[in-house]
Amino acid sequence: AQSVTQLDSQVPVFEEAPVELRCNYSSSVSVYLFWYVQYPNQGLQLLLKYLSGSTLVESINGFEAEFNKSQTSFHLRKPSVHISDTAEYFCAVSDTGNTPLVFGKGTRLSVIA
């Protein structure tokens, strides 16, 4: 069964600084990879996903993630964070479109003014 490791439970970063949230998954032949964001007292929102094709995927609000098959990683990056990016970020993986998503434990990003 798939498993997901988010190496950092909390990441504090100053506003306008770059950030990387790390995600590793257990090996598989093929995977679908996702990052979700959860603001306080709100539901999960899809940030970006990798299903196939280009290994670099981008979101509309400046985040990007790169699928690295050899390192089984899908790290999330943003070159310059804003206060509004403060939230919990979850990495998730599934083997196929017919299997459930397996989530990591989450990384709490705190952007400091």
Add this chain to the structure above:
Amino acid sequence: EAGVAQSPRYKIIEKRQSVAFWCNPISGHATLYWYQQILGQGPKLLIQFQNNGVVDDSQLPKDRFSAERLKGVDSTLKIQPAKLEDSAVYLCASSLGGSSFRGYTFGSGTRLTVV
């Protein structure tokens, strides 16, 4: 398209009481999931349906939790009797399967507090 609808948004019950949650997935999505998210943790799968059949309920505490998906559309998740440790957000998600897969859509969740 309309999203995944869940109700109620919030529920407070006493331990040993029963509670039910409802989910209406996106039209045409054959696969439906229920997840439990305890505060400070990632969501954990409770049960997966394909149409009205159960695909995976290995992590569902069957002594107190039950779920059904009649007619392969709406689904209900029930807890009876509730325990304090059941306090969590219960999330419903749906997806297209197979070659039509494009990702999962989550509802806003039901926040359950057991006192």
